[in-house]
Amino acid sequence: MKLNLLLTGNELMAGDIIDSNSAMIAEQFKYFGWRINKKVTVGDDLALLCEEIDQLCTSADVLIINGGLGPTVDDLTAVALAKVTNTEIAEHPDALAHLTQWCAKRGYGLNSSNHKQAMLPKGCEIIANARGSAVGIKLKHRGCLIFATPGVPSELRPMLTNEITPILEGSYHSDHIETLRLGAFGLGESAIQELVNEHLGDWPEDIELGFRASMPVLEVKLTARGELAKTKLPLWRTKVGELLGDHLLGELPISLPSATVAALKEHNLQICTAESCTGGLIASQLTGVPGASQVFPGAIVSYSNAVKHRLLSVSEADLAKEGAVSEAVVRQMALGAIASTGADLAIAVTGIAGPDGGTPEKPVGTVWIAWGTADQLKSQCFHLPFERNGFQNWVAALSLDLVRRYILKLPEGSELMKRYQR
Amino acid sequence: MKLNLLLTGNELMAGDIIDSNSAMIAEQFKYFGWRINKKVTVGDDLALLCEEIDQLCTSADVLIINGGLGPTVDDLTAVALAKVTNTEIAEHPDALAHLTQWCAKRGYGLNSSNHKQAMLPKGCEIIANARGSAVGIKLKHRGCLIFATPGVPSELRPMLTNEITPILEGSYHSDHIETLRLGAFGLGESAIQELVNEHLGDWPEDIELGFRASMPVLEVKLTARGELAKTKLPLWRTKVGELLGDHLLGELPISLPSATVAALKEHNLQICTAESCTGGLIASQLTGVPGASQVFPGAIVSYSNAVKHRLLSVSEADLAKEGAVSEAVVRQMALGAIASTGADLAIAVTGIAGPDGGTPEKPVGTVWIAWGTADQLKSQCFHLPFERNGFQNWVAALSLDLVRRYILKLPEGSELMKRYQR
Numbered sequence: 122m123k124l125n126l127l128l129t130g131n132e133l134m135a136g137d138i139i140d141s142n143s144a145m146i147a148e149q150f151k152y153f154g155w156r157i158n159k160k161v162t163v164g165d166d167l168a169l170l171c172e173e174i175d176q177l178c179t180s181a182d183v184l185i186i187n188g189g190l191g192p193t194v195d196d197l198t199a200v201a202l203a204k205v206t207n208t209e210i211a212e213h214p215d216a217l218a219h220l221t222q223w224c225a226k227r228g229y230g231l232n233s234s235n236h237k238q239a240m241l242p243k244g245c246e247i248i249a250n251a252r253g254s255a256v257g258i259k260l261k262h263r264g265c266l267i268f269a270t271p272g273v274p275s276e277l278r279p280m281l282t283n284e285i286t287p288i289l290e291g292s293y294h295s296d297h298i299e300t301l302r303l304g305a306f307g308l309g310e311s312a313i314q315e316l317v318n319e320h321l322g323d324w325p326e327d328i329e330l331g332f333r334a335s336m337p338v339l340e341v342k343l344t345a346r347g348e349l350a351k352t353k354l355p356l357w358r359t360k361v362g363e364l365l366g367d368h369l370l371g372e373l374p375i376s377l378p379s380a381t382v383a384a385l386k387e388h389n390l391q392i393c394t395a396e397s398c399t400g401g402l403i404a405s406q407l408t409g410v411p412g413a414s415q416v417f418p419g420a421i422v423s424y425s426n427a428v429k430h431r432l433l434s435v436s437e438a439d440l441a442k443e444g445a446v447s448e449a450v451v452r453q454m455a456l457g458a459i460a461s462t463g464a465d466l467a468i469a470v471t472g473i474a475g476p477d478g479g480t481p482e483k484p485v486g487t488v489w490i491a492w493g494t495a496d497q498l499k500s501q502c503f504h505l506p507f508e509r510n511g512f513q514n515w516v517a518a519l520s521l522d523l524v525r526r527y528i529l530k531l532p533e534g535s536e537l538m539k540r541y542q543r
Numbered sequence: 544m545k546l547n548l549l550l551t552g553n554e555l556m557a558g559d560i561i562d563s564n565s566a567m568i569a570e571q572f573k574y575f576g577w578r579i580n581k582k583v584t585v586g587d588d589l590a591l592l593c594e595e596i597d598q599l600c601t602s603a604d605v606l607i608i609n610g611g612l613g614p615t616v617d618d619l620t621a622v623a624l625a626k627v628t629n630t631e632i633a634e635h636p637d638a639l640a641h642l643t644q645w646c647a648k649r650g651y652g653l654n655s656s657n658h659k660q661a662m663l664p665k666g667c668e669i670i671a672n673a674r675g676s677a678v679g680i681k682l683k684h685r686g687c688l689i690f691a692t693p694g695v696p697s698e699l700r701p702m703l704t705n706e707i708t709p710i711l712e713g714s715y716h717s718d719h720i721e722t723l724r725l726g727a728f729g730l731g732e733s734a735i736q737e738l739v740n741e742h743l744g745d746w747p748e749d750i751e752l753g754f755r756a757s758m759p760v761l762e763v764k765l766t767a768r769g770e771l772a773k774t775k776l777p778l779w780r781t782k783v784g785e786l787l788g789d790h791l792l793g794e795l796p797i798s799l800p801s802a803t804v805a806a807l808k809e810h811n812l813q814i815c816t817a818e819s820c821t822g823g824l825i826a827s828q829l830t831g832v833p834g835a836s837q838v839f840p841g842a843i844v845s846y847s848n849a850v851k852h853r854l855l856s857v858s859e860a861d862l863a864k865e866g867a868v869s870e871a872v873v874r875q876m877a878l879g880a881i882a883s884t885g886a887d888l889a890i891a892v893t894g895i896a897g898p899d900g901g902t903p904e905k906p907v908g909t910v911w912i913a914w915g916t917a918d919q920l921k922s923q924c925f926h927l928p929f930e931r932n933g934f935q936n937w938v939a940a941l942s943l944d945l946v947r948r949y950i951l952k953l954p955e956g957s958e959l960m961k962r963y964q965r
Contacts, residue, residue, distance in 0.1 A: 131751075131753055132753065132755050132764075133582075134569060134578065134579050134582065135569050135570075135573060135578070136565070136566035136567065136568070136569030136570040136573065137566075137755070137762075137764070138566070138755070138757075139561060139562070139563050139566050140561070140562065141561050143558065143584075144558035144559075144560075144561050145558065146558070147556060147557055147558030148558040151557060151558065156556065156557070156586075157556050158585075158586075158591075159583065159584070159585050159591065159595075160555075160556065160583065160584040160585070161581065161582065161583050161584075162565075162581070162582040162583075162584075163580075163581050163582070164578075164580075169580070169581065173581075191732060191733075191754075191756075192732060192733035192736060193732055193733070193736045193754055194736065195753060195754075226928060227928075227962050227963070228961075228962050228963070228964075229962055232733060232734070232737055233737065233740075234732075234733030234734075234736045234737050235733050254733075273756065275933075331559065333559070394823075394844075396823075398830075399827070399830075400823075400826050400827050400829065400830025400831070400835070400839075400842075401816075401818075401822075401823030401824070401825075401826030401827040401830065401842055401844060402823070402827040402830075402831075403823075404822050404823030404826075404827075404844045405821070405822050405823040405824040405826075405827045405935075407822065408820075408821070408822025408823065408824075408844070408846060408896075408935075409822070409824075409931070409932055409935065411897075411898055411899075411931055412899070413822070413846070414846055414847070414900075417822075417846050417847075418846055418847035418849060418850050419843065419844045419845045419846045419847055419850035419854065420822075420823055420843070420844035420846075421841065421842075421843055421844070421854070422816075422823060422826045422830070422841045422842035422843070422844070423841045424830060424835070424836055424839050424840055424841045424842075425836070425840035425841055425884075427840060427884075427885060428840050428841035428883075428884050428885075431883055431884075431885075432841065432843070432854065432883055432884075461850075461853060461854055462847075462849075462850050462853075462854075463849060463850075463853075474830075475833075476833055477833075477834075478836075509831070509833055510831055513827075513830075513831065
């Protein structure tokens with residue numbers, strides 16, 4: 122199958138947004154052995170769009186168009202498709218039904234902007250959009266199958282997976298590619314590459330090994346091409362897993378919060394958090410996982426010292442003497458949170474996110490973390506040299522990994538933890 | 544100046560990396576009024592590269608090629624350029640001097656991989672690379688000026704700024720573009736388009752109006768081309784601002800949390816949150832804003848009923864009778880949070896994020912929000928039909944906007960609020 126891609130949008134040409142959709146499409150299609158031959162991006166310009174659609178169709182079996190299906194005047198994909206295929210734009214009954222339902226569900230009538238989204242090239246088929254108002258368009262031109270898809274990533278993804286891929290799968294053989302993606306935390310990309318070079322020198326040629334740093338989890342991807350390679354995949358997955366050791370979280374999609382929630386469920390434990398510098402980020406990540414209510418009764422965000430004292434019973438004397446960012450305070454925060462939420466375990470964090478508030482002894486990036494049960498509470502100081510939001514994300518990631526290791530009785534120290542320890 | 548862009552690299556086509564270079568080029572050139580007309584991306588395929596270079600040159604004054612200048616066998620840009628321009632590949636003395644110096648500085652001799660980078664189309668000029676081994680290439684084909692640039696962003700940036708831009712500035716007048724980007728919340732893209740159609744029918748041709756839904760904030764962008772347009776920009780910015788009314792947050796970069804923190808600072812108020820279904824997300828968004836500590840003492844994440852009772856003094860009888868997702872409970876949560884954190888205002892939320900936990904009367908997506916001071920506490924029920932994380936994000940956005948409106952004494956009801964109100 123020869124596949125071309127056409128992206129449209131002034132915001133893409135102007136550099137206002139970075140295109141991640143084409144990577145999403147490539148990732149998804151790669152699994153089936155379908156590779157993108159050529160990708161063209163143009164702004165919201167009707168003449169240019171028409172020219173490109175026509176040209177890209179002559180050299181491909183399939184053309185995916187992304188963007189330009191919205192309700193505003195600069196959304197031109199439907200009009201361009203009609204022009205190129207020499208048809209009219211007409212109200213599409215299925216699209217209209219979808220839009221009417223879409224608006225009704227949200228409690229308002231169809232306005233003329235939304236109605237525009239039902240005006241499609243006569244005779245085209247529509248592709249369902251489970252997440253948004255813009256339906257996709259399917260039609261043929263010069264023997265090339267065209268799919269027009271929405272530019273909003275959260276709408277594109279399900280349309281690709283649930284609608285377009287099955288259609289293409291019916292028509293085009295896959296090259297029998299199989300992919301395995303593992304998630305790891307606490308090891309850098311180059312450290313893993315070193316480990317592989319050192320221990321897996323006999324890596325087979327027909328299995329591709331790739332890495333992608335997708336903060337905070339590192340993705341390790343094994344791609345087997347061909348039937349023979351597929352049979353070898355489990356063995357090499359095991360070998361890579363052994364190499365990653367306790368840094369391995371599991372197969373993707375997995376995240377630190379979901380791995381932590383899974384560990385808590387497995388051991389029938391509940392956790393709470395007491396957060397200063399992360400301001401509720403850890404709690405919010407945990408409760409982003411479906412079913413978190415089973416393992417998470419609640420949290421206290423104690424940004425001010427008064428709240429640390431009032432809600433977590435942190436001693437005012439220690440706050441004054443040791444400072445809010447101290448071992449004494451972080452341990453009392455953890456104990457206070459366990460006492461008031463009734464959880465088995467706590468994560469407590471107090472640190473200096475910046476940009477202000479640092480001192481020579483406690484520079485911006487300093488954080489105390491406490492984790493564990495009331496009886497067996499651990500605590501450690503780290504220095505994480507990142508800007509405010511990066512710092513908050515790293516504190517959350519480190520804390521969750523420390524607790525995950527604690528619950529699963531794994532060694533405390535990931536490579537990263539050692540690097541940032543104070 | 545008509546400008547085309549050609550990106551090359553298998554990793555770009557496979558979706559292994561997301562292209563940020565073209566956004567960098569667009570951003571940098573936009574300042575001078577140079578827009579990219581068309582952008583093509585292909586893999587490391589000599590035939591395809593030659594075809595595209597040739598074609599892109601016929602329709603442009605300038606072609607920027609990015610990638611394919613490295614030392615490995617899959618770096619094909621120099622060879623493709625030689626082929627297209629019908630010249631030989633030859634050792635370029637300036638390039639060789641740069642490479643020799645480059646290697647010497649790093650304490651090793653020129654190897655054959657690096658030497659490959661000195662083999663360029665005969666007669667081309669080189670562009671200095673201050674950061675890497677790969678020199679850029681400058682030549683003409685079919686009257687089009689071609690610049691071949693390295694794919695490594697940190698090498699591309701100084702080459703663009705210090706080498707290529709001055710060359711282009713000498714040859715091409717700037718169109719004097721000015722851009723203004725506003726952030727709005729609570730109005731859909733189609734609703735804004737309707738408003739513009741209705742009220743600003745006399746929109747000037749030389750100011751471009753664009754929209755981008757960047758959940759939850761909608762971006763409205765005004766681009767003025769030419770000196771005359773620039774003088775009109777303030778007037779039309781005001782007109783659009785009036786149209787957006789109280790949905791306008793301000794000029795970008797702005798977010799709902801930062802707008803809320805700004806409003807709190809302006810009125811010298813402090814806020815706390817009591818969160819059930821959002822699990823700390825609102826607190827975490829507020830504390831993501833630098834300087835949030837001034838306006839935010841803390842929060843309670845009361846996921847379990849026990850914590851709602853214990854930490855927020857929610858009546859156990861009401862929890863049993865009305866249920867956790869109820870007006871009585873959300874109001875008590877808000878009052879409890881104000882009492883224990885000492886803040887002036889609270890946001891409290893309790894709802895059903897799903898995927899489980901819905902009932903016919905309270906389906907997944909139902910949420911009660913309370914906001915305001917203890918004396919003047921508002922509360923409202925909404926139904927937000929989104930999956931778990933989308934739901935949590937919308938609850939956070941709506942809550943922050945309700946509080947922002949409350950503080951600034953704006954009307955309560957955004958379009959979105961009315962849409963989702965129960």
